[in-house]
Amino acid sequence: MARPQSDIDAGRQQLVELAIALIEERGSSAMTMSEIAARAGMSPASFYRYFESKEALIEAVAAHWFQPKVAIMEEVVSSDLPARRKMFEFFARRFALMQAEWERDPLAFATYAELGSENFELVRSYIDLGDHYLAEIIGEAMAEGHFAGLEIDEALSLINQMVNVYVNIGAMAYLMPKLSTDKLARIIDAVFDGLFATDRGAKAISGLRAA
Amino acid sequence: MARPQSDIDAGRQQLVELAIALIEERGSSAMTMSEIAARAGMSPASFYRYFESKEALIEAVAAHWFQPKVAIMEEVVSSDLPARRKMFEFFARRFALMQAEWERDPLAFATYAELGSENFELVRSYIDLGDHYLAEIIGEAMAEGHFAGLEIDEALSLINQMVNVYVNIGAMAYLMPKLSTDKLARIIDAVFDGLFATDRGAKAISGLRAA
Amino acid sequence: MARPQSDIDAGRQQLVELAIALIEERGSSAMTMSEIAARAGMSPASFYRYFESKEALIEAVAAHWFQPKVAIMEEVVSSDLPARRKMFEFFARRFALMQAEWERDPLAFATYAELGSENFELVRSYIDLGDHYLAEIIGEAMAEGHFAGLEIDEALSLINQMVNVYVNIGAMAYLMPKLSTDKLARIIDAVFDGLFATDRGAKAISGLRAA
Amino acid sequence: MARPQSDIDAGRQQLVELAIALIEERGSSAMTMSEIAARAGMSPASFYRYFESKEALIEAVAAHWFQPKVAIMEEVVSSDLPARRKMFEFFARRFALMQAEWERDPLAFATYAELGSENFELVRSYIDLGDHYLAEIIGEAMAEGHFAGLEIDEALSLINQMVNVYVNIGAMAYLMPKLSTDKLARIIDAVFDGLFATDRGAKAISGLRAA
DNA sequence: GATGAATGAGGCTTCATTCAT
């Protein structure tokens, strides 16, 4: 009973890995069902025992790619760190992982980015999950007295934007050489030290414009 | 020689515009060579007198899309504004343009983003150009006393990252609803008020790690 | 030998019922061997122990569909009604059954019709059987003085035609909304009151043509 | 200008004829795009210059098949015959044509029937057209005093049913051997002599049932 | 030069049927 399921699962796993290998070798447009099946030593028809459609395979590839990042988020959020540190780790650990991936194969990384932008619905749920966890951290930070005068959603949105480049695969794909944990740390500091509701220079200019 | 060349250029220009119209109407997957040629009143075969291949056309489309953004950058950089204001305008005006484009047709905007991510070598040169101009502004800002203790490249890199979401089309395509000139203003303020070399909380933690 | 044979029969019966359920749920194009086998809790391979091929299954489905109609015909023919009434019941009862089937699921009904038209050699024997019984009824009617001057075959053929729409599944599939027992009754009346050998208007014209 | 259109038309015409030939040779399931294209000496891809899809080809085949029948209906309806004769010709001439077709190739005829039942929407419009013309004839007949007491729609429905077998291709496909212009003439006579609103035997029985 | 027409190559998907275990 468990066996057949796990055989299917094993097959899915293998096909996902082959799809990934193929993508990494030759880009996402090379990811055809025939080629993947051939590499798995099966007929194109057999592929459909494991995945209902090409799209289902892509979903599985995405899930495979995101899985370790999700694990990190969960780990950090449920840890006991203070908020500032927690937020830093929340981004830094995922960044470190993706940076390592990028270093191993920048082109493959870019291909995942492309895959994501072509199948954005698949990516959306992970973004939403990230937002959910980040909001938790922001809540804790506020309880510690940070982000005075900002709504939680406002803070979420601003932080997400400032730090987007350490989260957004599409952006990372071509900015990675310029990204570093140190810089991320500085941005998190700017977030904690520079983000509150009082209007200062630029905000004032922007306010005048709207008038 | 001169005449034919300018005819070729006119043809290229027309084809690019038709390709854009087609993309905006029906998405990038509808951008087939035959359809574009038909709209230009020419045969598919004739298309190849103007562009060597589909890829060559896409390059030209990208150039066409970036041109007004480049114009804005040049205008702002050569203006007489103080550095803080200049940097704000440097990002805000381009953002305003792209926001307007996005509002007119978010799907078309997403299509350009997709086109960019599929052909991002084409995008690289524009990014480099933007970096070049931003470095100039940072230089001016430093002359005015900002970013104490940071190298110009370090500042460039950090600012680019914090503000990336207002520059990166791929990110904008799905974040646009959350972006605003006001928030950009706050980020620029955080840049000018929060970005200098002194180590504080997060940076200290990050420093320990590296040790 | 005896036991296995009856096991085979039970299996065939079950598979036929599952095929029917499947057709009624999802149309004839959904009737794949694998799906039927799966519903029977057997492997596709095992299916072939019961039916030699897909076509053999379809034959069995047709037989199953016709069986109750045959039962009605036999019941009516062997009853003691007078001929006019008997002929009416001969058609009316089967019509009532099929109308009920149609009302329960017109799409399924149409699917049977399609199945029949795609495999109409299978249907032929039932038509022949119906003709046989109808001829008996006509004989009785003639003995009661009806259809003066007509040969039995001639009457059979004419009646079959006039009433075809209450017998032919293909026609019924899309005419059912316009069919009713009342109208059938009127047709049977026209048969008994209007069908005899004397030439009148149209027949005379037709006779001239042939000359 | 006219040329290209007529080239396309010529191609469509040729493909329709080849499709028909193929159907007549090997049944409708043999009608694959590849086979038709091969017979036309073109690649499967080229087929799509002439027809948008398989379905478009089938529509054209149906139109081709129905065209002469429509012509007959129009001719008869606009003629000056008296109503009884007109109705007879309305059915008889079409029947004669289809009978000839059936005699030339009964299997091909059956295949058209199958095609029709698989693509019934295509057939519906021709049925509706026939109803429209028949209603005109019934109107004329009523003006001449026939069908006393019946509504025009009631008469239309009843006549259509009695004569269905001379109109319905699906029914004809396997009844043709028993059909004849003479029998049709008798049915038309039964229509004109036996169809009016007064209740008689069968109708009375049917009435009792409903009570 | 310009083009209408053609197509090779490929993409995704389905399913009746078989065969090693």
Place this chain on the structure above:
DNA sequence: CATGAATGAAGCCTCATTCAT
């Protein structure tokens, strides 16, 4: 015996690119 697994063969369709005229 039963079957899980596999697949050959086929189907429909698209499109970048070429070539004879």
